[in-house]
Amino acid sequence: xxxxxxxGVWVCAVTLASVYFSVNMAxxxxxAAADTKQSALELVKGESITVPVISxxxxxxxxxxxxxxxxxxxxxxxxxxxxxxxxxDELFSLLVGNKRVxxxxxxxxxxxxxxxxxxxxxxxxxxxDYVAEVMLEQLDYLSKDDVKASSGGQAPKVGAPVxxxxxxxAAEKPAASSGH
Numbered sequence: 652x653x654x655x656x657x658x659g660v661w662v663c664a665v666t667l668a669s670v671y672f673s674v675n676m677a678x679x680x681x682x683a684a685a686d687t688k689q690s691a692l693e694l695v696k697g698e699s700i701t702v703p704v705i706s707x708x709x710x711x712x713x714x715x716x717x718x719x720x721x722x723x724x725x726x727x728x729x730x731x732x733x734x735x736x737x738x739x740d741e742l743f744s745l746l747v748g749n750k751r752v753x754x755x756x757x758x759x760x761x762x763x764x765x766x767x768x769x770x771x772x773x774x775x776x777x778x779x780d781y782v783a784e785v786m787l788e789q790l791d792y793l794s795k796d797d798v799k800a801s802s803g804g805q806a807p808k809v810g811a812p813v814x815x816x817x818x819x820x821a822a823e824k825p826a827a828s829s830g831h
Contacts, residue, residue, distance in 0.1 A: 692721040692722065692723060692724065692784070693722055693723075693724045693727065694719060694720075695719060695721075695722050695727075696719050697717050697718040697719045697788070699715065699716070699717045699789070700715075700717070700718075700738065700739045701713050701714070701715055701716075702714040702716065702739070702742050702743055704792070711794065711795055712792055712797075712798075713792070713793050713795075713798065714742070714746055714791070714792055715790075715791040716742065716787070716789055716791070717788040717789040718738055718742070718769065718785060718786065718787055718788065718790075719785075720734070720773070720783075720784065720785055720786070721782075721784035721785075722781050722782055722783060723780070723781060723783055726780070727781060732777070737773065737777075738769075738773070741769055741773055741776070742769070744772065745765070745768055745769065745772070762787055762815075765787070766784075766785040766786075767785075769782075769785045770785045773785075790815040791815060
């Protein structure tokens with residue numbers, strides 16, 4: 652009889668200890684947000700911009716883009732930056748001045764290097780390490796012929812613009828396929 656009572660007390664003690672431990676772990680405060688790298692960054696949304704593609708002194712088409720930035724919160728606090736204008740100017744410098752993207756050979760386009768060039772240029776222009784990450788939300792190309800056809804009310808000959816880079820917003824990401 653003593654063994655049965657001691658076994659019951661032992662089972663009760665183990666059960667109470669495990670319940671106490673699990674409740675403590677479930678209600679423990681979350682790690683401080685300041686400790687994570689992402690909490691020190693703020694998303695600065697970019698606006699849609701259009702950059703002409705110029706070769707041989709003539710406009711051959713247009714880049715349509717939307718670029719956002721992850722910037723250091725503590726550095727941009729209180730600053731009123733003309734980020735859209737600065738991004739547009741930086742993209743003009745990269746796409747028009749330096750011929751960073753060759754539409755005839757789009758497979759050679761490196762989005763990582765393109766992001767780094769924008770980040771480097773923006774940080775140099777701002778005079779510090781303000782931009783932590785560059786996000787290419789959209790980068791399309793429309794030829795001059797496509798623009799003329801669509802503005803004249805004609806159906807475009809080529810079809811849709813050439814998608815270079817596009818990301819889906821977090822809420823619109825497609826669900827994982829079932830693998831069938």
